[in-house]
Amino acid sequence: MAKAADYGLGPKTFPTGWFIVAESSELDKGPMAIRFFGRDLALYRGESGNPVVLDAYCKHMGTHLTASDSAMIVKNGLQIEGDSIRCPYHGWRYNSAGDVDDIPYHDGPCPKSASIRSYPVVDNMGCIMVWFDEDGAEPSYDAPFLKEWDNPQWIRWQLDHLGELDIHPQEVLDNMSDMRHLGPTHGAPCQYFENEAKGHIYIQRQGGPMQLYGGVMLYTTTWYTGPGILLSKQVWGDTVQYELIANTPVDDGRIKAWHACLVKASSSQPTAEDIEIAKQTQAGALEAFATDFQIWRYKQPAIKPMALKTDGPFKIGRKWYSQFYVDAETAATIQQELNGFHQIPGVTLPAEANHAIDDGLPFMD
Ligand code: FES
Ligand SMILES: [Fe+2]
Structure with missing residues (x-):
């Protein structure tokens, strides 16, 4: 299987741009564990209706945020709060920017080092489209729309x-x-x-x-x-x-x-x-x-x-x-x-x- 470097395309391994990662209707069934750009990602729809894409793993103890359908917090329908998501292991809450903003058993500020990457994402023409840039730059053009x-x-x-x-x-x-x-x-x-x-x-x-x-x-x-x-x-x-x-x-x-x-x-x-x-x-x-x-x-x-x-x-x-x-x-x-x-x-x-x-x-x- 040939890789990016074999084609001599440039220093990046993955291309920069808007990409489809799921069909919108798939999100109606709940959060999804997806893998693109060589990384595991957590995809869910917030209560506002907007999709959110985060790096998949909770910084606390490495749990995949959207790969459990058997944790009680998920079964009880309590994982999503607003546009935030609670980790199924100990309930740390990640907001849509990828920052932890609530830990159920901890008073005081949440650790900034718990933050994970959040990706620009749109729900567009029945598709969930994510902007990916290896260096984390913001979109330089709009996702295509007819x-x-x-x-x-x-x-x-x-x-x-x-x-x-x-x-x-x-x-x-x-x-x-x-x-x-x-x-x-x-x-x-x-x-x-x-x-x-x-x-x-x-x-x-x-x-x-x-x-x-x-x-x-x-x-x-x-x-x-x-x-x-x-x-x-x-x-x-x-x-x-x-x-x-x-x-x-x-x-x-x-x-x-x-x-x-x-x-x-x-x-x-x-x-x-x-x-x-x-x-x-x-x-x-x-x-x-x-x-x-x-x-x-x-x-x-x-x-x-x-x-x-x-x-x-x-x-x-x-x-x-x-x-x-x-x-x-x-x-x-x-x-x-x-x-x-x-x-x-x-x-x-x-x-x-x-x-x-x-x-x-x-x-x-
Ligand atoms: S591993 Fe996520 S809250 Fe503990
Ligand atoms: Fe063709």
Whole structure:
């Protein structure tokens, strides 16, 4: 299993950015023990409704804050107080900033040395998204959001949980530059293709006939907002949808992945039939994506791809992704160098009409 250092991405082991760590509805069942970025984390929803993510282990005696469902304090529903959580062992209370602010059998100030790390987190489009930075810096951009999420004509997704995969995320990101796999892998060879770098956003525009849907033309604009969250606007026939594909590092060289589709219904009051069609649309998109997933499961790492000029701008894509493994100043230099359009010799560019599907996308603001 190849690790970050093997790809020469930069000094960091894990990329900086917003990542999905759970589906919002999972938190309705109570606190969760999760593992990402090579560390164990405690995730719970406070009484305000806001999610909280803390390093998992209580400084008192090392107990995992959210891994017990049998402690009486948990069974009695007394673990969460406001947005704070009590350790299931001796009841020390951690607030959402990660500081101990109450010890049931101790008068006087709580030890500052008991503090643990708290992570920026949002409940966004049905997903719990965490900002991770190895150095603890605050978010430098907002988590991605589609305004269609709040429009009742768009049928909200439920995530496909694809589980964990022993692959470095670099191999997943390579897909953005990879024009030549779209025919053999997905049965949708491109008639046009381009990439565009825009700061922490990386865009792919492509289109071509899609075998799965009888050869109808499929137009897509796909973009990463940071290193872990891909959204793709896809238009074919009367269908318009957004696809979500998310990868989050679990350990160095291992990811967890999710998938979903937000589908536009035929009317502003979606019917049961519209909801069923949306489910089928997501299942169809999952089938297409599963082919990538299967290839990733069994492939060797491509530390140095034997890329031809006509493969696609892999070097650009990898350099863009490397900005998340370096300090902010170096990242800004990489962005300046790459910002703009990246094309493949001899490959047709999107016509103005194809650019029209970009209208209203978040990165156009
Ligand atoms: S180990 Fe957490 S309160 Fe004792
Ligand atoms: Fe793909």
